[in-house]
Amino acid sequence: SLLHLITANFSLTFILRIGIGLMIAVDYTVGNALLTEWLPKGEDSKRQSHLLIYWTIGFILSYLAGSFITGFDSYTWQIILATSAVPALVTAIFRSLFPLPASPGWLASKGKIKTANKVIRKHMGRKWRLPARFMKRNKKKTPRNISWAILFSKQYLRRTLVGGIFYACQAFSFFGISIFLPILLQSMNITSGNISGIIYNGGMFIGVLLGTWIFNKVSRRFYLISNFLVSGVLIGILAIVPNLNSMLKLGIFTLFAIILSAGLILDYPYPTELFDLKVRATGVGTCITISRIGAAAGTFLLPVLTNVGGASLAMLVCAIVLLFAFVVCLIWAPETSPKFMKNKENN
Incomplete structure (x- = not known):
């Protein structure tokens, strides 16, 4: 986002926007799936719906930034685009201070049962562990990688x-x-x-x-x-x-x-x-x-x-x-x- 301040070149700006879009897309996908894995059953969808309130607040703030940031002549649009660095920095600092836990489901799907249970106990307490169906799996068996083609x-x-x-x-x-x-x-x-x-x-x-x-x-x-x-x-x-x-x-x-x-x-x-x-x-x-x-x-x-x-x-x-x-x-x-x-x- 900050690189917008040093270039007005169309091609470079296009590449920067694509890059930012890819990073946001990763967060949309992985962040949402990871969140639901850690939320209590029955609360996960409700909490997800509340996320849209915060998304809307961010959307409105971006609209206000685009409307009220003026007075920088030909550099105005660059400054407007660069303001997205602010929420990005806030998120980066927050996730550094409070690291996201690994996905127990993903670890288990790769045969790392012990590691998955360690993660669960660390964040939820010693009485919690993976469901029984994961424990019964043959640990020596190499898990099959799932292709996106299965969706079709x-x-x-x-x-x-x-x-x-x-x-x-x-x-x-x-x-x-x-x-x-x-x-x-x-x-x-x-x-x-x-x-x-x-x-x-x-x-x-x-x-x-x-x-x-x-x-x-x-x-x-x-x-x-x-x-x-x-x-x-x-x-x-x-x-x-x-x-x-x-x-x-x-x-x-x-x-x-x-x-x-x-x-x-x-x-x-x-x-x-x-x-x-x-x-x-x-x-x-x-x-x-x-x-x-x-x-x-x-x-x-x-x-x-x-x-x-x-x-x-x-x-x-x-x-x-x-x-x-x-x-x-x-x-x-x-x-x-x-x-x-x-x-x-x-x-």
């Missing part, structure tokens, strides 16, 4: 597709909020960036808080399906009925932003719950990879569609993507909530 086998294919498609469609549409909101405000003769920022960030923060509150009250499957259906219908109304009252348009769009943002809560826990421990990190990483394709497509296509056919065309495509995700989840999405799966078994 009959056993995991449906879960891989659901995790990747829901994440990609959500990421594609999420960029519509920042693109369409200024267009709507311009149609109402409102050109203030502050109002746009308040609605954008305020709607997202309210949505994440709302999603956190709802998360453990409804089933994962219902949450996923209803979120895509309602957000798809709302943005579809704006696309199909362009002559609505300006204030009504803004109200519908704000509601769309809140509901779509509420769905972000599923980004961490749901992909994690889709896969068992032996393929979890690989599965979550694959879902995130597919989601970045959606994010890139949204960043590139939505502005192009807006220029070609206006905001209505772009919103219509956004609605189609969301409703496609709704159909996929309606047909394939499994229930992963321990609470609702238990209720189903009892019934």
Whole structure:
């Protein structure tokens, strides 16, 4: 991040952004999988959903940094990009003072049973150890390395597709909020960036808080399906009925932003719950990879569609993507909530 201060070269800047993106992607994947391994069963998904609140706070702070860091002439953009060194440094210091424990599950999968139990006892106490199924394994047998291709086998294919498609469609549409909101405000003769920022960030923060509150009250499957259906219908109304009252348009769009943002809560826990421990990190990483394709497509296509056919065309495509995700989840999405799966078994 700090290297942005010493170069304005396009190619070097592009390489730096790719490098930073790769590091963040590693943390998204490995950090999330490792976290769930150490959290108590039943608390893991709840804690993961809370992470999105902190993610949103960071997102809003980055928006504020981009809006209010001014006065450095042609160096302003370099300074804005370099500010990401601040949270990176805070995290590096914190993880140096409080090192992350190793993954007992990973150690056990490599046949290092004793080492895994030492790690568990160190962090949880002497009465804790690996589950019995790990202890019964033949220690002399070399564990089989698991290829990412297993995610596309009959056993995991449906879960891989659901995790990747829901994440990609959500990421594609999420960029519509920042693109369409200024267009709507311009149609109402409102050109203030502050109002746009308040609605954008305020709607997202309210949505994440709302999603956190709802998360453990409804089933994962219902949450996923209803979120895509309602957000798809709302943005579809704006696309199909362009002559609505300006204030009504803004109200519908704000509601769309809140509901779509509420769905972000599923980004961490749901992909994690889709896969068992032996393929979890690989599965979550694959879902995130597919989601970045959606994010890139949204960043590139939505502005192009807006220029070609206006905001209505772009919103219509956004609605189609969301409703496609709704159909996929309606047909394939499994229930992963321990609470609702238990209720189903009892019934």
